[in-house]
Amino acid sequence: MTSEAVLTGEHFINGDEACAEGALAVGCRFFGGYPITPATEVAETMARRLPAVGGIFIQMEDEIASIAAVLGAAWGGAKAMTSTSGPGFSLMMENIGLGLVTETPCVIVNVQRGGPSTGLPTLCSQGDMMQARWGSHGHYEIIAISPSSPQEMFNFTIRAFNLAETFRMPVLVMADEVVGHTLERVTIPPAEEIVVVNRKKPTGSPETYLPYKTDSSFIPVLPDAGDGYKIHVTGLTHDERGYPGMDAKTQETMMTRLIQKVRKNRDQILDYEDYFLDGAEIVIVTYGSSVRPALRAMRGLREDGINVGLLKLNTVWPFAEDLIRKLAKKVEAFVVPEVNFGQISLEVERCSSGQALTHLISHAGGGIHTPQQVVEGVKETLRMLGSKRTKK
Amino acid sequence: MNGERGANKEALFVSGHRACHGCGLALAVRHILKATGPDVIVVTPTGCLETFSSPYGYSPWRVPWIHHLFENAPAVASGIAAALSAQKRNNVRVVVIGGDGSTFDIGFGALSGMLERGDDVLYICTDNGAYMNTGGQRSGATPTYSSTTTHPVGRKSMGKPQLKKDLPAIVADHGTPYVATASVAYLKDLRKKVEKAMTYHGPRYIQIDTPCPSGWGFSSELALEIGRLGVNCGLVPLFEMENGSLTRVRKIRKKLQVTEYLKAQSRFKHLLQEDGSEYLKELQEIADQNIAKYALITSS
Numbered sequence: 279m280t281s282e283a284v285l286t287g288e289h290f291i292n293g294d295e296a297c298a299e300g301a302l303a304v305g306c307r308f309f310g311g312y313p314i315t316p317a318t319e320v321a322e323t324m325a326r327r328l329p330a331v332g333g334i335f336i337q338m339e340d341e342i343a344s345i346a347a348v349l350g351a352a353w354g355g356a357k358a359m360t361s362t363s364g365p366g367f368s369l370m371m372e373n374i375g376l377g378l379v380t381e382t383p384c385v386i387v388n389v390q391r392g393g394p395s396t397g398l399p400t401l402c403s404q405g406d407m408m409q410a411r412w413g414s415h416g417h418y419e420i421i422a423i424s425p426s427s428p429q430e431m432f433n434f435t436i437r438a439f440n441l442a443e444t445f446r447m448p449v450l451v452m453a454d455e456v457v458g459h460t461l462e463r464v465t466i467p468p469a470e471e472i473v474v475v476n477r478k479k480p481t482g483s484p485e486t487y488l489p490y491k492t493d494s495s496f497i498p499v500l501p502d503a504g505d506g507y508k509i510h511v512t513g514l515t516h517d518e519r520g521y522p523g524m525d526a527k528t529q530e531t532m533m534t535r536l537i538q539k540v541r542k543n544r545d546q547i548l549d550y551e552d553y554f555l556d557g558a559e560i561v562i563v564t565y566g567s568s569v570r571p572a573l574r575a576m577r578g579l580r581e582d583g584i585n586v587g588l589l590k591l592n593t594v595w596p597f598a599e600d601l602i603r604k605l606a607k608k609v610e611a612f613v614v615p616e617v618n619f620g621q622i623s624l625e626v627e628r629c630s631s632g633q634a635l636t637h638l639i640s641h642a643g644g645g646i647h648t649p650q651q652v653v654e655g656v657k658e659t660l661r662m663l664g665s666k667r668t669k670k
Numbered sequence: 671m672n673g674e675r676g677a678n679k680e681a682l683f684v685s686g687h688r689a690c691h692g693c694g695l696a697l698a699v700r701h702i703l704k705a706t707g708p709d710v711i712v713v714t715p716t717g718c719l720e721t722f723s724s725p726y727g728y729s730p731w732r733v734p735w736i737h738h739l740f741e742n743a744p745a746v747a748s749g750i751a752a753a754l755s756a757q758k759r760n761n762v763r764v765v766v767i768g769g770d771g772s773t774f775d776i777g778f779g780a781l782s783g784m785l786e787r788g789d790d791v792l793y794i795c796t797d798n799g800a801y802m803n804t805g806g807q808r809s810g811a812t813p814t815y816s817s818t819t820t821h822p823v824g825r826k827s828m829g830k831p832q833l834k835k836d837l838p839a840i841v842a843d844h845g846t847p848y849v850a851t852a853s854v855a856y857l858k859d860l861r862k863k864v865e866k867a868m869t870y871h872g873p874r875y876i877q878i879d880t881p882c883p884s885g886w887g888f889s890s891e892l893a894l895e896i897g898r899l900g901v902n903c904g905l906v907p908l909f910e911m912e913n914g915s916l917t918r919v920r921k922i923r924k925k926l927q928v929t930e931y932l933k934a935q936s937r938f939k940h941l942l943q944e945d946g947s948e949y950l951k952e953l954q955e956i957a958d959q960n961i962a963k964y965a966l967i968t969s970s
Contacts, residue, residue, distance in 0.1 A: 312776070313807040313820070321807070325820040329827065337808055337820045340741060340776035365740065396716060396739065 283331045284469040293431040293458040294319035294361075297387055297451065298327065300435030301359050303472050306385070307333035308358040310347030312340055312366060315399040316455040317389035320361035341366035345373040345386065352377075352384045353511060355502035357439055361387035363455075364397060367406055368413070374448055375414030376513045378536065381490075381498055383442040383477055385435065387451040389458040390566075392643035402455035403643030404566055404617040408624075410450050411595050417533070419540035421547055422450040422595040426569035428462045434592065440475040441547060445497055445539060452594060454617070456567035456646050480507055490532070491518040496539035540596055549592040550601070554580065558587030559610045560656055563602075563626050565591040567646045568615045575652035586613075586656055597625045606630035611659045615639040615647045635662060682708055687730040689722040692890030694854045694880035694897065695796045696722070696730075699767060701857050702794060702878075705864035708733055710765045711750055715743035715777060717769035718803045719796065741776040743768045744784035747791040755790070763792065763868065770797040774810035774835050785844035785873045792867050792874045795837070798882040806885045810835040813905065814956065815949050816937045823940040828949055833956070841875040842911045848874040849911040854881065855897025856908065859920060863910065879906045887936025899931040904957030907964045922966045928953045 284303045291299070298320050301309075309328060311321035321337070328335040333356075338344040344360045351358035362370065367388045377384060392398025393405050406413075410422045421441050425434040435451055442449040478499045480487055484507045490498050501507035514522035515529045523529075540547065553576060555561060564572040569590050579586045589605070591598060602612070602625075611634055614623035620638045627636035639655035641647050682703035689696040695718055703710070712735045714720050720737045723730055738746045743766045751764045773781060773795040784791055800818050801807040808818040808830050817829040842849045848870045852860040860878060867874040881896040883889065888896055900906035901920065905928060908920035929950060932938035941949050961967055 311820075313771075313801045313804040315804055318804050318807065318819075322805075322819045326822050326824065330825070335820070339774075339778065339810065369741075396737075 281469055285466050286468045289464045291464050292461045293428040295323045296428040296431040296464045297435045298323035300432040302327055304436040304439040304474055306357045306359050308351035308356040309335045310338050310344045311360050312338055312344050314363045314366045316391055316458050317361040317363045320387060341369040345370040348384045349377050349382045352382045353503050359385040363389050363391045364393040364406055371414045377448040378418050379513050380511050381446040383446050384448050385438045385442055386448055390454040398644050401644040402617060402646055404454055407621040410452050419537050420595050422452045423592060424452045424565040424594045425457055426566055428460055428464045432464050443475045443477045454567050488518045489520045496535050544596050547593055548598055550598055551590040554587035559585040560613055560659055561605060561609050562588045562613045564615055565594055571647045571649045572615055572652050574649035578653055579656055599629050602626055602629035606633040609634050610663050611635035611637060613637045613656050613659050615652050617641045617643050617646055682732045684730045686728060687723045688728050690884045692883045692893050694893040698796050698854045698878050698880050701861050702864050705861040706765055706868055709761055710763050713743050713747045713766045715768040715772035716740035717772055721803050740772050742780055743777055744780040748784050748789040751790045766793045770795060770811035771801045771809045774837055785846050788872045790871050795877045796880045797877055798880045798885060800885055802882050802885040815941055838877055842914055846873050846875055847913055850876045851908050852876055853879040853897045853901050855894045888934055896934055902926045903928045903931045904961040907960045907966055909964050919964045919966055921968055928957050
């Protein structure tokens with residue numbers, strides 16, 4: 279059955295529009311945003327669609343205000359989202375840190391374009407992957423997922439909201455211009471088939487309630503504004519009551535829990551797809567718009583008898599550390615095509631700890647790799663492995 | 671350009687750029703620079719002007735020009751002005767030419783800082799009433815009931831419900847010595863205001879109405895005509911404020927009804943449907959209030 283919020287059926291839409299439809303389908307009812315290429319269509323779709331489903335769209339005066347309004351809306355009880363691209367993502371960084379420390383569930387979509395600075399507004403890059411990980415100040419763990427098609431823009435935006443509501447934190451959808459602007463068939467399932475997670479609410483006595491006291495999940499159960507529980511929401515280091523504590527002990531307790539909330543729940547958060555990993559000599563590790571040329575390259579290489587597999591990272595942060603460590607013991611090399619000069623490849627290299635070679639196929643941005651470039655990268659890796667063997 | 675009286679200086683913003691056909695903004699910039707003369711450094715934040723004037727081989731600038739970010743033009747200009755002052759290069763002046771998105775919204779804080787500090791910068795806002803470079807999203811300058819892609823007309827919407835931010839008044843309230851509004855429909859008036867602004871030191875602000883054929887939805891030969899309709903219906907009042915006082919207005923000789931202006935543009939076409947009459951009335955009230963506030967019509 280089609281409802282206003284869930285447009286069940288087949289659509290021919292771009293990734294940005296699919297992202298907005300995913301958000302609407304999972305219950306997003308607030309969008310605060312600002313125009314920026316190549317993410318503007320997400321905002322425009324939300325502006326057109328939200329009023330019809332009882333939601334609110336506000337065009338804010340800049341990206342700082344956009345993310346701040348999203349944090350406010352989330353505390354007001356709504357599922358809330360913003361979308362942006364590089365320059366706006368940079369402006370949002372301080373507020374993303376605020377969202378992490380205040381454990382505010384929300385979704386931030388970055389349709390990446392060429393940078394630094396104004397860069398290539400209308401063309402693709404994957405240059406913000408490390409900014410997603412470390413861009414706000416202080417040490418933290420973050421969740422970022424990376425769609426590789428318009429269909430995944432729909433599916434992964436739903437997942438982003440579910441992760442945000444489950445773990446009470448901002449979740450980043452790290453898309454890129456190619457994914458955002460690709461027009462393709464997107465299938466929206468019936469509403470009852472869409473998994474919707476809503477934030478847990480406190481149920482005990484408001485008198486004895488400690489907002490940041492958690493169980494072994496490390497996830498606090500927090501009220502929305504107006505639920506009848508007293509809560510102090512602050513970006514200052516705070517204790518179980520939510521009150522600031524300016525000392526090393528409070529910092530240690532809060533920080534340890536915020537870090538563990540992601541690290542100890544990594545298995546729940548991680549999502550990946552693998553192709554021909556069993557017995558593979560070389561594994562292509564890929565995400566976002568690089569996935570499709572990489573898959574095409576893998577098929578061609580396998581037809582030529584080269585034993586190559588592929589790991590598609592649907593979750594980029596937290597990084598699939600254990601999986602890469604395990605694979606590094608079995609495979610000869612990882613090949614990482616990225617539209618940057620080496621970001622996720624650094625993580626692959628770190629986790630492989632010298633047990634397998636890591637070969638980056640970089641692309642400066644403005645487009646994505648051709649399958650042939652990935653094929654060449656794999657063949658280059660084989661030559662490197664060959665000379666390494668000879669030296670032994 | 672021989673036909674332009676009083677505009678016989680050599681153009682400093684030449685043809686060959688990539689603006690849309692009939693762009694009011696491009697025409698405004700040409701005439702701004704005619705009035706400033708060549709001894710200026712122009713600072714332009716992200717927007718239409720940056721996009722259409724900067725690709726290599728298509729640059730129309732014959733003065734030093736810098737593009738930086740969307741939100742920081744006033745601060746960049748303040749820095750340039752300070753550097754010129756430190757070097758005692760008093761013959762070179764700094765002019766910002768930025769759009770309404772950067773001026774009214776994302777760069778507003780920086781503009782306020784520049785004004786409050788009293789930096790020697792002429793800030794010119796070329797106002798086309800929306801984020802035209804990204805396809806027409808609403809801004810703080812978008813006129814009431816205009817349809818934009820982020821305030822689209824629909825079952826629950828008649829376009830942007832809020833009033834246009836009264837930025838000239840806000841700027842004047844900073845104690846800014848010279849504040850003016852102008853229109854590309856009145857180029858001689860525009861140039862005179864820029865020339866006058868150049869005689870002042872400290873912060874100065876001119877807001878220029880620059881009709882946009884693709885964003886407002888009118889045929890590309892009509893930019894000046896649309897501009898004239900806007901001024902003469904009272905929705906685009908032209909005035910000067912010096913040291914906080916209103917010192918001069920451009921009088922309306924023959925007052926037009928706002929519908930004359932609105933019906934010529936597709937961004938307002940929904941107001942001329944049968945359910946638009948109360949909204950038309952509101953816009954007529956806004957125009958009438960402007961006419962009264964600025965005394966745009968001489969009572970005979």
